Amino acid sequence: MAYGRRVTDGKLLLVAIVEMAEGHAEAGQRYEDEVLALLPRHGGTLDRRMRATDAPTEVHVIRFASRAGLESFMVDPDRLALRDKLGDAAPTTRVIEVRDV
Template sequence: MSQKLLLVALVDLVPGAAEDGARYEDEVLALLPRHGGTLERRLTTGDTEVQVISFAARAGYESFMTDPERLAIRERYGERAPAARVLEVTER
């Protein structure tokens, strides 16, 4: 039985390209539903985003990360695409 996967992404927007970074995130986050993913929360400090994302199963996260459309979006934004640190978390 697969278990729900809960993630927190710490997204560092590129200095001077925060608006591009936010647009990039808008585009890739819109792909979540096709992989069983849901954006639970999206918070910002202006130069960093904190995203809480859930997937019905780990396989959905893995397919999201290798989605050809997501990879093409990343390539299109190039150096303006933000860097993210993704943490697998559990609720207490």
């Protein structure tokens, strides 16, 4: 996951575009359910979770109280174990740091 500039108030606003592995949409969605539930441990909140109407893709709007929260989320042992367990069926995620305009 790559991320860009720091938001001026110290909080991070992210948009995650999650592409489910071909043939593994249900497993990917269950994985996302479990991983997103870990956000509060790290000062993160899920503002919105949307699914594409024509593809096995989700879009998440996520906030973190700090960059340190995002960084700790990325190395959370439970998150890493879930991803490892899913293997090749794990979704691919592109994360974009955004700001309100």
